[in-house]
Amino acid sequence: MFLNNPNNPENLVPQNQPPNKLVYLNSNDIDDDDEIDISELLRLIRRRGLIIMGTTAALAISLSAWVLSKPPVYQGSVKLLVEPLNKDNADLSFLSDIAGPGALKGNELDYQSQIDVLKSPSVMNSIVEQIRTRYPEIIYQPPEDETQENLREKLNVTQAGDTKIIEVSYKDKSEEKILFILNQIVDGYLDYQAKEYVSNLSQAIDFSEEQITRVRLEVAALESQLENFQQNNNLIDPNSRNEALTTQATFLAEESEKVQIELDGMKKLAQELEQKLNLTPQQGVIVSRLNTEPYYTKLIEQIKETETQIALEGLRFGFEHPSVKALVAKKDELVALLNRETRKILGSGNSNLSLDFLTSVSNNVETTQQFFDVNNQIQVLEAKQRGLDEAWERLNSQIKNLSTTNKEYFQLQRELTTANESLNRLLALNENLQIEVARQSSPWKLITPINETIIEDVSGTLRKIALISIASLFSGAMLGLLVDKLDSSFHTVEDVKSSVNLPLLGVIPHNKFLTEITDKKKKRSDSIPSLSRKSIFDDESITFSLDSYCSLYTNINLLSSDTSIRSIVVGAAEASEGKSTTSLFLAKAAALLGQKVLIVDADMRKPKIHTYLGIKNKIGLSNLIAEDILPEDVIQSFDDGLSVITAGSKPPNPTRLIASRKWQTLMQKFKQDFDFVIYDTPPLMGFSDGKILTPLTDGLVFVVRMGKTRRPNVQQVINDLQVSKLTVLGMVANGVKNYMGGAYYGYYNYKNYYNDER
Structure with a gap:
């Protein structure tokens, strides 16, 4: 009839209990999440x-x-202009181009190298000697004892950005000391640079004189070379020669254009004459050639005269007359001569021309003569065009040769001009350098006055x-x-939702007044008469929202759509997580909603329900199970439909009483007599009372208190519930701070609300 259960000491879990719901735990979510939104x-x-x-x-x-x-640390800074803003008087930059790379080193100031020189012992040793006259502890090397002070550690020399300014700064706790040391350093730098400057100028003068001599020789050589080039190429003025060639080119272009226009017109006229004579282009060429031969023309005329005589004589005497036959014979001889002359002029390829063609052409004498003249004119124009083309070729050759010559000429002229400019600049520079040497002054200028205004607190x-x-x-x-x-405890509702994959049945906001009054009631001794105690519901100092508990009760009932939930176990992983106050106020909320409610304090080890309600605990649950008394003897009822069974006297083995068959029978009776029964049990960790009671009810409601319940303990308890296959209805987040959800009525005084409802 019963199944074995390791969590039940008496193995009293009913065999016919319906399968319990499984509890699912997301173990990955129980670990702390590294991402924080x-x-x-x-x-x-x-x-x-x-x-x-x-x-x-x-x-x-x-x-x-x-x-x-x-103590405060001060810093003084001064600025030195180390290059002139206008370098015309002493600009040596072009000397490197004249003499070649590396001929005159140091023209462009290398600021980093200059700073290294200024900070070097060769420059600073003499300055430090002047400083030591007032501050003998100053040295320019690592100190040997604490009384010595290394100037190098507090001195800073830098270039001010990309400017021509060097900034010198010094740090110390004494303003007077800073001003004195900066004075000495600036004086030393200016003296050093004045000597270096004169030395550099002397070097530049020597170098410039050498360059002047060399450039003068170069100018003389270029002048002689340019004169010889002009003589060899008969070149006096390249510009006038260019102008003459340009004029010729313009004339040839105009003449060529005129000839081409006239030639195009003649060719067009020749085509019209060919069409008028009904000649093919080949025939037109033949006619043009034949008409140029006098003997051929004479033969044609004789043939025409003979044919005329034949026609006249034939009409007069008849064509069989001897004289007519003689004329025909004469014509045949003339035709034979004409054919020979034609072959002689045109060659054997065009000897097959008919006499009719030859005589017909000769009949249009005027047109043929015009055709002949036009063709002659075309030949003349074509010959003229060829002459112009030859002239263009000769002109282009001259232009090409002149371009090469001019290029060489102008190159020599440019070199000569550059050399003359370099010579003039060298002469001017040498004069300026002589003036600078005579002045004996440094180009470096102090642009910051050395006084208290340069001191600042750094x-x-x-x-x-x-x-x-x-x-x-x-x-x-x-x-x-x-x-x-x-801290492994839960802090927010989101922590609970993400860590435990169970329904969140309710959220109970944190109420400091309720916490204070419950803490006080826990400290009271059971020896204090019950009548002197107040119920937690009657304490006017407690203000809270009852809506959270009404929502909790509603959510519990909505878990089952077929049958209503009549009994539950309220448990928690650890003590002091609010399961008793949750059970009590849940019962009160259900009673106010018209339910007949019984709350049973099943925590016989450390009962609290009677303390919170301010009632007696002489007899209760332990007495009901262990002794022969009726439930009516231990049930204490209130006017609002709430009934309570306190824990009673503390038994030696509470678990044995909870697991007894008598108690199971009583639980079934309570379930029939009341609409809603709540069992407040000991902590689930370390005690099996809640696990024994849960199968006999509709399920367990798990209370988690924010800031108190630890995640590993929750994980262990839920894993145990999984193993036991117990029904867990869901979670209740208790003591949630700054929670605004679900507060429909807001906070109010519970007693006033209850009196108004009643």
């Missing part, structure tokens, strides 16, 4: 604000006090305090984050 960060700051602010204040105050205790106290404040705040935040990470 903005809302979580704000909640963390609220939780650990005291640690963050305390750590920040302690670090900031102590470190700021240490910074303020240090201790950076405010900046250090600001950095300390930021670092302290960061340290406090890191400490708060570390403490929060090490």
Whole structure:
């Protein structure tokens, strides 16, 4: 009839109990999540604000006090203009181009090298000797004891950005000492540079005189070379020669254009004459050639005359007359001569021309003559065009040769001009250098007066305090984050939702008044008469929202759509998580909603229900199970439909009583007599009372208190419930701070609400 259950000492879990719901736990979510969003960060700051602010204040105050205790450090800075803004009088830059790379080194100032020279012992030793006359502790080398002071460590020489200014600064705790040392350093630098400057000028003068001699020889050589080139190429003025060639080119272009226009017109006229004579282009050529031969023309005329005589004589005497036959014979001889002459002129390829063609052409004498003249004119124009083309070729050749000659001429002329300009600049530079040497002055200028105005406080106290404040705040935040990470308890509703995959049945807001009154009631002794105690419901100092408990009861009932939930076990992983107050106020909410409610204090080891209600606990659950008394003897009822069974006297083995068959029978009776029964049980960790009672009810409601319940304990309890296959209805987040959800009525005095309802 019963199944074995390791969590039930008497193995009294009914065999016919319906299958319990499984509990699912997302173990990955129970571990701390490394990602913190903005809302979580704000909640963390609220939780650990005291640690963050305390750590920040302690670090900031102590470190700021240490910074303020240090004496101030001053710095003086002066600026030296080391290159003239207008370098015309002593500009040596072009000498490198004349003499070649590396001929005159040091023309462009290398600031880093110059600074290294200024800080070198060769320059600073003499300056340090002057400083030691007033401050003998100053040296320019690593100190041998604490009484000596290394000038190099406090001296800073830099270029002011990309300017022509060198900035010299010195740090010390004494303003007077800074001014004296800067005076000595600036005087030493100016003296050093004056000597170096004169030395450089002397070197530049010698170099410029050498270059003047060399450039003069170069100018003379170029002048002689240019004169010989003009003589050899018969070149006096290249510009006038260019103008003449340009004029010729223009004339040839105009003439060529005129000839081409006239030639095009003649060719067009020749085509019209060919069409008029009904000649093919080949025939036109033949006619043109034949008409140029006098003997051929004479033969044609004789043939025409003979044919005329034949026609006249034939009409007169008849064509068989001997005289007519003689004329025909004469014509045949003339035709034979004409054919020979034609072959002679045209060649054998065109000897097959008919006599009719030849005579017909000769009949249009005027047109043929015009055709002949036009063709002659075309030949003349074509010959003229060829002559112009030959002239163009000769002109282009001259232009090409002149271009090469001019290029060489102008190259020599440019070289000569450049050499003359270099010579003039060298002469002017040499004169300027002579003047600079005569002045005996350094080009470096002090542009900052050495007085109290150059002194500034560089201790950076405010900046250090600001950095300390930021670092302290960061340290406090890191400490708060570390403490929060090490704290394994739940802090928000989101933590509960993400860590445990169970329905969240309700959220109970944190109520400091309720916490204070429950803490006080826990400290009271059971020896104090019950009548002197107040019920937690009657204490006017408690103000809370009952809506959360009404919502909790409603959510519990909505879990089952077929049958209503009549009995539940309220449990928690650890003690002091609010399961008793949750059970009590849940029962009160159900009673106010018209339900007949019984709350049973099943925590016989450390009962609290009677303390919160201010009632007696002489007899209760332990007496009902262990003794022969009726339930009516232990049930204490209230006017609002709420009934209570207190824990009773403390038994030696509460688990044995809970697991007894009598108690199971009583639980079934309570379920029939009341609409809603709530069992307040001991903590689930370490005690099996809740696990024994849960199968006999509709399920377990798990209470988790924010800031108190630890995640590993919840994980262990839920894993145990999984193994036991017990029904867990859901979770209740208790003591949630700054929770606004579901507050329909807001906070109000419970007693007034209850009296109004009644």
